[in-house]
Amino acid sequence: MKLKFKTQAYQTAAVQAVVDCFKGQPPASAEAITYRIDPGQAKTGTEDLFSDSGFKNADLALTDLALLDNIHQVQRGQNLPLSETLVKNKVARVNLDVEMETGTGKTYCYIKTIFELNRRYGWSKFIIVVPTIAIREGVAKSLEITAEHFLETYQKKARFFIYNSKQLHHLESFSSDAGINVMVINVQAFNAKGKDNLRIYDVLDDFQSRRPIDVISANRPILILDEPQKMEGAQTLKSLEEFKALMVLRYSATHKTTHNKIHRLDALDAYNQKLVKKIAVRGIAVKGLAGTAGYLYLQSIEISSKKPPEARVEFEQKLAGGNIKRVVKKLSKGDNLFSDGFSNGLDQYRDGFVVSDINANTDTLSFTNGLQLTVGDATGDVTEAALRRIQLREAIKAHFDKEQALFQQGVKVLTLYFIDEVAKYRDYSQPDEKGEYARIFEEEYNLYLNEMLDLDETPYVKYLKGITAEKTHSGYFSIDKKTKRDVDPDIEKRGENAGLSNDVEAYDLILKNKERLLSLDEPVRFIFSHSALREGWDNPNVFVICALKHSDNTISRRQEVGRGLRLSVNQHGDRMDHPAIVHDVNVLTVVASESYKDFVAALQKDISDSLSARPKVADEAFFTGKVLKTATGDVEVTPQLAKQIYKYLLKNDYTDDADRITGTYHDAKKAEVLAELPPELKPYATQVYQLIDSVFSASQLPEIGDDRRPKKNPLNANFDKQEFKALWSRINRKAAYSVSFAETELVQKAVAVLNDKDAGLRVTPLQYTIQRGEQAEAVTYDGIKSGEAFKLKATETEVNRLSVHSAVRYDLIGKLAEGTQLTRRTIAEILKGMNVAVFAQFKTNPESFIAEAIRLINEQKATVIIEHLAYDPVEDKFDLDIFTAGLTKQDFSKAGDKLQRHIYDYVLTDSNIERQFVKELDTSGDVVVYAKLPRGFLIPTPVGDYNPDWAISFKEGAVKHIYFVAETKGSMSSMELREIEKTKIKCARRFFDDINKKFAPEQVKYDVVDSFGKLMELVK
Structure with missing residues (x-):
C-alpha cells in the first residue's frame, strides 16, 4: 500500500503561522548566501572530492521590533496571548513554539514549513533534532513518503539524511548543495562531552582534520526541535549553541518551557475538529480483598434477539486430577456455579453463587447471595498475574471486535501493549525467547480465535485462518542492558545509533516499514514495547492500547494514549476522515488496569492540566x-x-x-x-x-466512553417492508456531477468583484519602524570606561508605499493560476479587466495582493460552479451493507425508547431538534417507515460529500409526496448555516431534481426542515 497525503486547512494554518512571522524578509539570492567551505587538510588524491562553494541560510534582515510585530499579528489572528518580548537565548535569536496535539500531523507540518520557508525566503538548510531513535526513524520515514506529495506542490524535493559520524560525506553535500537540505539527528549524537566526547566535536582525520560541528554551523541552519520538552537539560541546551542556528522552531503537544507561542492546536481543538480518534476505556475494577471469596471476573453481558441476556464470566474450575484452572464461560439466569457443573463443586462457590439477574441495561450480574458485579469487575483472589492476564485477554477481544467491523472497509487494526519488563515478553534464557506475556498472549489469542472460527465462512474468517498466533505479535525495545544484544554490538559506543532493537526484522517493520505494517498482507497485528515507543512514534491504525504496567505519572498516561490518536487509513492509503463517519470508525480503546471511573478521571485531569495556557475567565x-x-x-x-x-x-x-x-x-x-x-x-x-x-471550561473536556457499554442494534422488520424497499429503490442512486460554463462568465464575475469599491481587492501597505536615539554619556566604574551607548528617544511607524519585494521578479500569472487552478489565459483575461488603481497595489505588497486575489477569484469560481452544476446517474448503487457497517460499537446509553417505525430498534440523534423530530415521526399515523440515513449514504458535491439526515415513506394517498428526504436544522428562521452547509444543500436540491427528471413519475422530494410540523406543511 501507499500512504496518501492531502492539503488540510488546519495544517496549512500551522505552516502559515511560522511563515508569517518573517513577513518583510527579502527572498535570498544565491549570490547572497554563497560562502567558501572550509576545505580542511585534504589527503593526497582527495582534493577534488569536495566543493569549494557552500550555500548557507541568509541572515535575518528584520529588526527585533519588526519580528515582534509580525509575531503579534500572528498571535492576534489566533487570539493567543501577545508575547511581551522577542524571546532570545544563546541557542538562537528567534525561538518559536508551535503547539499541536499528538496525532494531528506535526511532522507533516514542519516538513511543509521547510518547503514554504524555502519558497518565500530562500532558506534551505534545516536540522531536525529529536530525542529518541524511534522518533528519528519516524521522521526519516515521513520525509521519504511525503517526497512525492510535496514534489507535486513545490516542484522540488528535499535532500535528507540521518547524521552518522561514519558517513560524513553527507555533510559535504549538505553544505555544497543549493537546494533544500535536511539533516535528522538525535540528541545522543551531540550532547556528551569530556570522557564521553562524541565524534561530532572531534578533529577527524577522515574529515580533512575538521570538526563536523564546524561544517554544520557554517550553514547557519534552522533548527526544528521535535518534542523539545525532552531536550531541555542544561547539557543539551549548551550543545545546541554549537549549531549557531538562525532560528529554532519547537513542535510539541506538551511544551514545558514557553518562548514565543505562535500556534495552538490543543487536545480540545483536535477533538472538536475531529482530527483525532475518540477514546473509549475498558476498565478493570478489583472488588474486595484477595482470597476472601470465590474468584470471579465479569467480562461482558451479551444480548441477542433470540434469547435472554447472558453473562460472560471467568471463574475457577476443579479438574479431574484435582488441579484448579480458570475458565471463561457464559452464564444464564438460574445457573449455579457450585452444583451445575461449572466449578465442579468448588467450596468457594457453595454459598449463594446462583445467578439471580443479568441486566443488559446496567451491565450487571447479580447472585442470590447479594453479590453484584458490573462489567469489568473482578473479585476474590485477584493477583497481579491474574490482572495482567485479564488485560491481555480484554485487549485481544477489543481487537477482534474492531477488526470484525473494519475489515470490510479495508482498515487493518493494530493493538499496542506497553509492558513493565522486557523479559516478560522476550526472555533470552528460553529456547524460543518467549516470556510470560508472550505465552499468555498466545493462549488467550487461540481461545478467542477458536470462537471466531465457529462463525460463518466470511472473508474475515478466512483472513483469520491464514494467521497463526506466533506470527501475529512482535516487539520493539531499547537495547537490553543485561545481555548487551543488539543489531551491531559496536554501535552502542556511538550516541547517534545507541538504542537500536536487537531484532532487526522487528525494528525495520515497526519503525521503518509503516506501509508494510499497515497492510493486511502483513500478519503482525499486536505490538509489544517497553518505553521505546512511548513518545514520538505512532501508527494511524493503532485502535487498542493496553498498559501492562502502572501509569504512575500524568505525562506517560497521555503519551501512551497519544500513540493511538492518529486517524486511521485503509488499504488504499486514504485517511478515514470523512466528517460523517470519522468518529464512527476512529475509536481508540484503552484497556486499563484500574476501574473505568478512575482511569477517566485521571486522564481528563491530565488533559485539563495540559490546557493550562487557555484563558479561564470570560469577562x-x-x-x-x-x-x-x-x-x-x-x-x-x-x-x-x-x-x-x-x-x-x-x-x-x-x-x-x-x-x-x-x-x-x-x-x-x-x-x-x-x-x-x-x-x-x-x-x-x-x-x-x-x-x-476558546475559554476553558471543564464541560468541554472530550467525552471518554465506556468501551463495554455499546450494544448491537440490528435491522428490524421495518427494513423488509415493501414501503421501505420502494423508498430505498428511489433514493439509491449514485450520480456524477459535471460543470459546464463559459470562461467569459467567470472572467466577468471575477473582474467585477476585484474592482468593487467596497468588497474588492484591498492590499495593506507594508510598515516599517524607525527608531531615533542619541549617544549617551559613557559610564565609568573605578576609572574604567565601560563603553558608549545610544539612548532611544522615539519610535515611529511608517508606511512603505513601495514594497521591498518590488525588486523581486514574480510570475504573477503563474502564482494566481496555481492558487485558483485556472489556466494562465483565464488569469491573464482577469488581470486585463482590473482597474489600474487596483492593479497598482501589486507593487505595494505583492504577497498580499496574490493571496487576496486568489481568495476573491476562488469565491466567484465556486458561485459559477453551483450555478452550472448538473448530475448524471451512473449504474453503480449503494450496497446494503452501508446499513450494517460500523454498528457493532455504537453507544445506545442515550438512545431513548425502542421505536416502532424506524428500520432499527433505536436511533442515535445529534441534537434535541432531532430527538423531538424522531418522537413525532415515530408516533405519526401518516408515516409508514423511516430511516436515519447511514453515514455511508453520500451525495458528491464540489465542496465535499454530503450525507442527508432522513428518508421517510408516507401512507399512500395521505399526502401528496409519498417519498421524502429531509435535512433537519435547528435554525430555520435566520438560516444561520455555514457557507459550506448552504452550498451542500443547494447541491442536494440539484441532485434530487436531476434524479427525479430521470425517474418520474414517483418522485422523491428533498427539503430542509426544523420540525415535524414543518415537514408536514411541505408534503401535504
Missing part, C-alpha cells in the same frame, strides 16, 4: 481586542461589542459569579438551543461562539 477584558475572522475580513472586538458578549453570557447564566463558562452554555450549544444573540452580534454569530469556546 469584558478578555473579549476586547480579540479578532473575529469573517468572509469579508477581520473584525476587531470593540469595548462595546465585548460588553454585549459579556452581558449575553451573564443574562443567560452561561457564566458563573467568577465569570467562568458554565456547563449550561455547553449543554445548550450541543443541543442547539442557545439563547438568541443580540442584533449587534448576529452578523458574527459563528465567530462569537468560537471565541467563547
Whole structure:
C-alpha cells in the first residue's frame, strides 16, 4: 500500500503561522548566501572530492521590533496571548513554539514549513533534532513518503539524511548543495562531552582534520526541535549553541518551557475538529480483598434477539486430577456455579453463587447471595498475574471486535501493549525467547480465535485462518542492558545509533516499514514495547492500547494514549476522515488496569492540566481586542461589542459569579438551543461562539466512553417492508456531477468583484519602524570606561508605499493560476479587466495582493460552479451493507425508547431538534417507515460529500409526496448555516431534481426542515 497525503486547512494554518512571522524578509539570492567551505587538510588524491562553494541560510534582515510585530499579528489572528518580548537565548535569536496535539500531523507540518520557508525566503538548510531513535526513524520515514506529495506542490524535493559520524560525506553535500537540505539527528549524537566526547566535536582525520560541528554551523541552519520538552537539560541546551542556528522552531503537544507561542492546536481543538480518534476505556475494577471469596471476573453481558441476556464470566474450575484452572464461560439466569457443573463443586462457590439477574441495561450480574458485579469487575483472589492476564485477554477481544467491523472497509487494526519488563515478553534464557506475556498472549489469542472460527465462512474468517498466533505479535525495545544484544554490538559506543532493537526484522517493520505494517498482507497485528515507543512514534491504525504496567505519572498516561490518536487509513492509503463517519470508525480503546471511573478521571485531569495556557475567565477584558475572522475580513472586538458578549453570557447564566463558562452554555450549544444573540452580534454569530469556546471550561473536556457499554442494534422488520424497499429503490442512486460554463462568465464575475469599491481587492501597505536615539554619556566604574551607548528617544511607524519585494521578479500569472487552478489565459483575461488603481497595489505588497486575489477569484469560481452544476446517474448503487457497517460499537446509553417505525430498534440523534423530530415521526399515523440515513449514504458535491439526515415513506394517498428526504436544522428562521452547509444543500436540491427528471413519475422530494410540523406543511 501507499500512504496518501492531502492539503488540510488546519495544517496549512500551522505552516502559515511560522511563515508569517518573517513577513518583510527579502527572498535570498544565491549570490547572497554563497560562502567558501572550509576545505580542511585534504589527503593526497582527495582534493577534488569536495566543493569549494557552500550555500548557507541568509541572515535575518528584520529588526527585533519588526519580528515582534509580525509575531503579534500572528498571535492576534489566533487570539493567543501577545508575547511581551522577542524571546532570545544563546541557542538562537528567534525561538518559536508551535503547539499541536499528538496525532494531528506535526511532522507533516514542519516538513511543509521547510518547503514554504524555502519558497518565500530562500532558506534551505534545516536540522531536525529529536530525542529518541524511534522518533528519528519516524521522521526519516515521513520525509521519504511525503517526497512525492510535496514534489507535486513545490516542484522540488528535499535532500535528507540521518547524521552518522561514519558517513560524513553527507555533510559535504549538505553544505555544497543549493537546494533544500535536511539533516535528522538525535540528541545522543551531540550532547556528551569530556570522557564521553562524541565524534561530532572531534578533529577527524577522515574529515580533512575538521570538526563536523564546524561544517554544520557554517550553514547557519534552522533548527526544528521535535518534542523539545525532552531536550531541555542544561547539557543539551549548551550543545545546541554549537549549531549557531538562525532560528529554532519547537513542535510539541506538551511544551514545558514557553518562548514565543505562535500556534495552538490543543487536545480540545483536535477533538472538536475531529482530527483525532475518540477514546473509549475498558476498565478493570478489583472488588474486595484477595482470597476472601470465590474468584470471579465479569467480562461482558451479551444480548441477542433470540434469547435472554447472558453473562460472560471467568471463574475457577476443579479438574479431574484435582488441579484448579480458570475458565471463561457464559452464564444464564438460574445457573449455579457450585452444583451445575461449572466449578465442579468448588467450596468457594457453595454459598449463594446462583445467578439471580443479568441486566443488559446496567451491565450487571447479580447472585442470590447479594453479590453484584458490573462489567469489568473482578473479585476474590485477584493477583497481579491474574490482572495482567485479564488485560491481555480484554485487549485481544477489543481487537477482534474492531477488526470484525473494519475489515470490510479495508482498515487493518493494530493493538499496542506497553509492558513493565522486557523479559516478560522476550526472555533470552528460553529456547524460543518467549516470556510470560508472550505465552499468555498466545493462549488467550487461540481461545478467542477458536470462537471466531465457529462463525460463518466470511472473508474475515478466512483472513483469520491464514494467521497463526506466533506470527501475529512482535516487539520493539531499547537495547537490553543485561545481555548487551543488539543489531551491531559496536554501535552502542556511538550516541547517534545507541538504542537500536536487537531484532532487526522487528525494528525495520515497526519503525521503518509503516506501509508494510499497515497492510493486511502483513500478519503482525499486536505490538509489544517497553518505553521505546512511548513518545514520538505512532501508527494511524493503532485502535487498542493496553498498559501492562502502572501509569504512575500524568505525562506517560497521555503519551501512551497519544500513540493511538492518529486517524486511521485503509488499504488504499486514504485517511478515514470523512466528517460523517470519522468518529464512527476512529475509536481508540484503552484497556486499563484500574476501574473505568478512575482511569477517566485521571486522564481528563491530565488533559485539563495540559490546557493550562487557555484563558479561564470570560469577562469584558478578555473579549476586547480579540479578532473575529469573517468572509469579508477581520473584525476587531470593540469595548462595546465585548460588553454585549459579556452581558449575553451573564443574562443567560452561561457564566458563573467568577465569570467562568458554565456547563449550561455547553449543554445548550450541543443541543442547539442557545439563547438568541443580540442584533449587534448576529452578523458574527459563528465567530462569537468560537471565541467563547476558546475559554476553558471543564464541560468541554472530550467525552471518554465506556468501551463495554455499546450494544448491537440490528435491522428490524421495518427494513423488509415493501414501503421501505420502494423508498430505498428511489433514493439509491449514485450520480456524477459535471460543470459546464463559459470562461467569459467567470472572467466577468471575477473582474467585477476585484474592482468593487467596497468588497474588492484591498492590499495593506507594508510598515516599517524607525527608531531615533542619541549617544549617551559613557559610564565609568573605578576609572574604567565601560563603553558608549545610544539612548532611544522615539519610535515611529511608517508606511512603505513601495514594497521591498518590488525588486523581486514574480510570475504573477503563474502564482494566481496555481492558487485558483485556472489556466494562465483565464488569469491573464482577469488581470486585463482590473482597474489600474487596483492593479497598482501589486507593487505595494505583492504577497498580499496574490493571496487576496486568489481568495476573491476562488469565491466567484465556486458561485459559477453551483450555478452550472448538473448530475448524471451512473449504474453503480449503494450496497446494503452501508446499513450494517460500523454498528457493532455504537453507544445506545442515550438512545431513548425502542421505536416502532424506524428500520432499527433505536436511533442515535445529534441534537434535541432531532430527538423531538424522531418522537413525532415515530408516533405519526401518516408515516409508514423511516430511516436515519447511514453515514455511508453520500451525495458528491464540489465542496465535499454530503450525507442527508432522513428518508421517510408516507401512507399512500395521505399526502401528496409519498417519498421524502429531509435535512433537519435547528435554525430555520435566520438560516444561520455555514457557507459550506448552504452550498451542500443547494447541491442536494440539484441532485434530487436531476434524479427525479430521470425517474418520474414517483418522485422523491428533498427539503430542509426544523420540525415535524414543518415537514408536514411541505408534503401535504
